[in-house]
Amino acid sequence: MFKFALKNILFYRGRSIATFILTFISSVLLILFISMQDGSHNSMLKNSLKIYTGAIEIYHKGYRDIGGNEYLIQDTKSIMEKLAKIDAIEAFSSRYETYGLLSNGEHSAASMVAGVSPNKEMVLSSLHLALKEGKFLDENSGNSIYMGSELAKKLKLHVGDEVAFVGGASDNSFAADIFRVCGIFKTGLFEFDSSVSFLSRSYFDELMYAKNRASYINIKLKNLDDLDRVNSEIVRIINDKNLESLTWKTLMDTMVEAMEVDNIFGYISLSLFLVVIFFVIMIYDFINISSRIKEFGVLRCVGLSKKNIFALLFYEIFILSSLAVVIAAPIATCICYYYSINPIVINGIAEMYRDYGVVSDEIPFSFSIPTILWNLSIIYLLNFLSILYPYFYINSFKPIEATRHV
Amino acid sequence: MYSLIVKMAWKNSFLRPARTLLVVAMITVSMSMMLGIQGLYDGMAENMIDKNRRSGSGDITFYAKEYRVQKDLKYRIKNASAIKDELKNMQGVKSVVLRVRADGLLSTARKSSFSFMQGIDIKEENHFGRFSEFLKEGEIKLENGDAVIGLELAKKLKLHIGSKVVFSTQDVMGEINSVALKIRGIVQTTNIELDDGAIFIDIKDIHRFLGTSSGDATQIAVVCKDEGLIGRLQTKYGGLDVKSFLELQPMMKMMQDIMFIFNSITFFIVMSVVFVGIFGVMYVSILDRIREFGIMLGLGMHYKYIRLQIFIEAMFVGLIGYLGGAIFGAILLIYLRDYGVDLSSFSDALEMWGYEAIIHGTIKISYFTTTFVAIITASLLSVIIPLRKIKKLNPIEVIKAEK
Numbered sequence: 032m033f034k035f036a037l038k039n040i041l042f043y044r045g046r047s048i049a050t051f052i053l054t055f056i057s058s059v060l061l062i063l064f065i066s067m068q069d070g071s072h073n074s075m076l077k078n079s080l081k082i083y084t085g086a087i088e089i090y091h092k093g094y095r096d097i098g099g100n101e102y103l104i105q106d107t108k109s110i111m112e113k114l115a116k117i118d119a120i121e122a123f124s125s126r127y128e129t130y131g132l133l134s135n136g137e138h139s140a141a142s143m144v145a146g147v148s149p150n151k152e153m154v155l156s157s158l159h160l161a162l163k164e165g166k167f168l169d170e171n172s173g174n175s176i177y178m179g180s181e182l183a184k185k186l187k188l189h190v191g192d193e194v195a196f197v198g199g200a201s202d203n204s205f206a207a208d209i210f211r212v213c214g215i216f217k218t219g220l221f222e223f224d225s226s227v228s229f230l231s232r233s234y235f236d237e238l239m240y241a242k243n244r245a246s247y248i249n250i251k252l253k254n255l256d257d258l259d260r261v262n263s264e265i266v267r268i269i270n271d272k273n274l275e276s277l278t279w280k281t282l283m284d285t286m287v288e289a290m291e292v293d294n295i296f297g298y299i300s301l302s303l304f305l306v307v308i309f310f311v312i313m314i315y316d317f318i319n320i321s322s323r324i325k326e327f328g329v330l331r332c333v334g335l336s337k338k339n340i341f342a343l344l345f346y347e348i349f350i351l352s353s354l355a356v357v358i359a360a361p362i363a364t365c366i367c368y369y370y371s372i373n374p375i376v377i378n379g380i381a382e383m384y385r386d387y388g389v390v391s392d393e394i395p396f397s398f399s400i401p402t403i404l405w406n407l408s409i410i411y412l413l414n415f416l417s418i419l420y421p422y423f424y425i426n427s428f429k430p431i432e433a434t435r436h437v
Numbered sequence: 438m439y440s441l442i443v444k445m446a447w448k449n450s451f452l453r454p455a456r457t458l459l460v461v462a463m464i465t466v467s468m469s470m471m472l473g474i475q476g477l478y479d480g481m482a483e484n485m486i487d488k489n490r491r492s493g494s495g496d497i498t499f500y501a502k503e504y505r506v507q508k509d510l511k512y513r514i515k516n517a518s519a520i521k522d523e524l525k526n527m528q529g530v531k532s533v534v535l536r537v538r539a540d541g542l543l544s545t546a547r548k549s550s551f552s553f554m555q556g557i558d559i560k561e562e563n564h565f566g567r568f569s570e571f572l573k574e575g576e577i578k579l580e581n582g583d584a585v586i587g588l589e590l591a592k593k594l595k596l597h598i599g600s601k602v603v604f605s606t607q608d609v610m611g612e613i614n615s616v617a618l619k620i621r622g623i624v625q626t627t628n629i630e631l632d633d634g635a636i637f638i639d640i641k642d643i644h645r646f647l648g649t650s651s652g653d654a655t656q657i658a659v660v661c662k663d664e665g666l667i668g669r670l671q672t673k674y675g676g677l678d679v680k681s682f683l684e685l686q687p688m689m690k691m692m693q694d695i696m697f698i699f700n701s702i703t704f705f706i707v708m709s710v711v712f713v714g715i716f717g718v719m720y721v722s723i724l725d726r727i728r729e730f731g732i733m734l735g736l737g738m739h740y741k742y743i744r745l746q747i748f749i750e751a752m753f754v755g756l757i758g759y760l761g762g763a764i765f766g767a768i769l770l771i772y773l774r775d776y777g778v779d780l781s782s783f784s785d786a787l788e789m790w791g792y793e794a795i796i797h798g799t800i801k802i803s804y805f806t807t808t809f810v811a812i813i814t815a816s817l818l819s820v821i822i823p824l825r826k827i828k829k830l831n832p833i834e835v836i837k838a839e840k
Binding site: 049053096130132136137139140142226284285289291295296299300302303306307308314315317322 | 453455456459460462463466467470471474477478508509511540541542543544545546547548549550551552595605606607611613699703706707710711713714717718721725780783785786787789790
């Protein structure tokens with residue numbers, strides 16, 4: 032039956048070429064589209080994780096929903112001692128975040144001021160790599176403040192300038208001090224750069240009365256694939272009902288949700304192309320099969336069953352689809368691989384979409400063999416579905432009636 | 438003669454009804470899907486642009502020079518009331534509002550966030566852009582320390598109707614000043630900047646709080662009917678920064694352009710594939726009847742009549758498909774316009790992007806006219822190659838040939 036199908040493919044060249052070309056186009060289109068969509072989403076997530084948010088963060092329950100000083104982690108040291116025992120953790124550190132007003136002469140702006148451990152932060156985040164001017168913090172940098180570029184611009188500050196701070200300490204008292212700008216950073220995340228500044232915890236804890244207290248503990252993993260397993264281990268080891276250990280999937284749930292919405296719209300657009308191509312393949316199959324009714328009638332008369340006829344049609348579409356896929360898949364895979372290493376650059380796209388968390392002009396493709404295989408299986412499925420109607424159509428003829436068909 | 442050709446064309450269109458119906462189904466499904474997608478995407482973009490225009494800059498906005506860069510009260514328009522009166526008397530101007538903005542810190546007892554306070558005159562804002570329609574919860578009330586807040590900012594600070602907040606900022610003298618406010622309403626304008634960071638109070642209260650005079654404003658926004666007005670205003674008010682909506686919102690312009698490019702590419706690809714489908718059917722249909730055409734030519738029928746018959750046949754198929762697509766597409770578009778697509782389960786993400794949880798489509802006549810032209814053109818073009826085959830026919834050979 033396979034040989035028979037092969038001969039039919041060569042004999043009905045018009046239909047074969049049309050099916051081949053359409054399958055080829057839809058395969059390439061689907062693989063590239065999904066790769067670009069996944070790639071840009073992964074890049075947005077990676078950039079956000081790299082800059083500041085941890086793979087896992089530990090909070091006192093209520094801190095994220097209600098907030099306030101009574102929901103600070105009170106005994107950071109003992110939790111950190113427990114975390115040190117988990118092998119899968121690459122680094123961890125506590126952060127203390129507060130909001131206050133920064134003033135320079137007649138200019139003032141609200142800012143989130145965070146106390147961080149500079150040495151640990153160099154492993155945990157890419158804050159130090161975002162340095163634009165001056166230098167990053169160190170453990171003994173005292174009242175030095177590391178400030179976002181847009182915030183510094185707003186306050187008319189340069190490296191070496193002084194800035195006044197007024198905020199609330201962890202015991203709800205007023206805290207005020209003068210900081211000196213040691214460095215200015217630019218991550219590309221507009222809101223982050225225009226509102227956040229950092230101090231070394233050793234100094235900031237004294238000012239905020241926050242020794243051994245933290246807003247949360249930030250954790251970086253050796254392997255991000257171990258996320259859920261490590262998180263369960265953290266929950267088990269910490270064993271404190273007042274604390275919650277959250278993965279980035281929860282911490283950035285809105286971004287994850289936004290990507291799902293983007294995927295939905297992407298699939299809607301893609302489905303239009305696939306439906307039209309499916310119809311055309313079906314039409315060509317139908318034209319081909321309806322012109323062979325007499326042939327199918329003869330085949331049935333000489334003893335072929337309906338199953339055999341189905342197998343014949345199945346082999347025909349399988350061979351044509353496979354031929355197209357065998358050529359389309361390597362081409363599309365190479366393109367995906369190339370653009371996953373050398374992303375497409377659209378100058379100005381980050382500036383244009385900065386409100387949406389886009390920090391780079393680069394649009395990398397995702398290179399994932401399982402995703403490509405999954406895409407190809409959709410193409411196969413659509414092509415197999417396209418022979419169903421023609422198959423039922425020829426079965427509507429009785430064998431004798433089919434042999435007399437004109 | 439011509440009525441006979443039309444009759445023959447009609448009958449031949451349905452000579453193989455299953456084949457014709459497949460083509461019709463292909464055109465109907467692809468066209469209605471394409472119309473639905475176009476309407477939905479255009480609706481999303483238009484809704485966003487409309488609400489951004491109404492809640493923010495209007496058609497034309499005035500700032501003092503340097504204000505957009507510095508965002509400092511020092512760079513406010515000091516004779517804003519007088520300019521507003523002049524603008525109101527100008528031909529083509531529909532509505533003018535003054536706004537005062539101050540960036541600062543908004544705090545509850547437990548949380549703080551960056552924010553900006555915007556002083557507005559609610560009556561004028563309603564006339565300008567139907568501000569009250571943005572209300573999501575509570576009421577629009579801006580009296581005696583009452584405030585209305587953007588949806589995302591309210592979410593960030595866990596604020597509800599009746600919550601108390603303190604806003605701190607620098608006043609016009611450079612002193613840090615704070616004011617206590619009670620949240621009376623939560624608005625969703627779908628303008629990301631406003632939803633993420635704005636707390637609205639009465640313009641008189643903000644003047645009192647900041648120490649600015651009642652004639653001052655940081656922004657003058659204008660809604661106008663005359664597109665050429667901006668040029669005249671830029672010349673007249675050369676000392677001010679006069680910008681159009683799209684100049685201030687380049688992302689909206691880019692979004693419009695991207696939608697247009699995306700819809701055009703989609704349209705072109707879909708129509709090309711549809712063309713391939715129609716071509717296949719028409720080609721086979723003509724080859725099936727090649728003897729018939731040979732006999733007609735042999736009997737003395739002129740080629741131009743055969744060509745006309747085939748063109749009409751193709752047009753019938755395309756037209757029926759178009760009608761099906763137009764009917765289903767119109768139903769889909771009306772549904773999308775009236776009921777929309779409910780994506781409430783993704784509301785956080787959509788609101789973060791400045792969209793509503795229920796996305797409504799739009800209907801444009803151009804969807805139907807351009808698709809009509811494209812489908813009829815595709816149908817007519819699809820028979821050109823088969824026609825060339827007929828033209829080269831030798832009638833005698835074709836009649837003699839085995840079927």
